[in-house]
Amino acid sequence: MKLIITPDAASATHVAAHLLADTIRQRPDAVLGLATGRTMEGVYAALADIHRAEALSFSGIASFNLDEYVGLPPSDPRSYRHYMQTHLFDHVDANERHIHVPNGVAADLKTECAAYEAAIRTHGGISLQLLGIGDTGHIGFNEPPSPFDTRTRVVELDAATRQQNAEMFGGDPEAVPSEAITMGVGTILDAKRLLMVATGPAKADIVAAALEGPITPDVSASAIRLHGDVVVVLDEASAGALSPETRALANAG
Ligand code: F6R
Secondary structure, X not given: OEEEEEOOHHHHHHHHHHXXXXXXXXXXXXXXXXXXXXXHHHHHHHHHHHHHHHOXXXXXXXXXXOEEEOOOOOOOOOOHHHHHHHHHHOOOOOOHHHEEOXXXXXXXXXXXXXXXXXXXXXXXXXXXXXXXXXXXXXXXXXXXXXXXXXXXXXXXXXXXXXXXXHHHHOOOHXXXXXXXXXXXXXXXXXXXXEEEEEOOHHHHHHHHHHHHOOOOOOXXXXXXXXXXXXXXXXXXXXXXXOOXXXXXXXXXX
């Protein structure tokens, strides 16, 4: 695992955006696994800046998002499909036909999940998977416990996650959909490279649990330690509960 600790959130998201940009430069037809949430807003803003300033083209990439709320159509401003449009795709030259976000209003959700897995395979797998970490330790919406061989499926959201994401729903956790489609932990671990980003003091304890605690389905982010090519980018605040031994890994090589 490569660990990068930056002074603040802006520099963490900047570093993550540059890692994504490097992937696209090395492989203009890269298959990007994308995430949503507050942390990623800074990553996508920085990536859009790189697109403009350095003429980085997204025209050859394909993308697969981690998750989507069940019951929200892509046009709903609270849907993750809409998030991706406003935070990234409106600002870069990605080909609409190659953008994939699970369809939370599919008539048959089980078929939708199987088709999503098949589409990732058809594209040759994910080159780089971007990940945030939730208060429950989830990656994607893999709430505890999520076995490490899980694939794309419908999950029930944890009460803590509905609380975490309530802001977009008028502050009411009950208004947050109770279910979502998410790539599984196994789907995520199949990506060739993982890039996890966390910022802010509220993430410090769960980041330490994921990186130093037991590798367990109870903290799905701990699964990333089983992957051979992982980069974790943290700001000082989210790295605040790490042991000196783990911190010593930071910014080495
Ligand atoms: C969203 C996702 C989630 C978030 C996590 C952190 O697509 O996959 O795992 O990355 O909940 O969210 P923020 O960044 O809002 O704290």
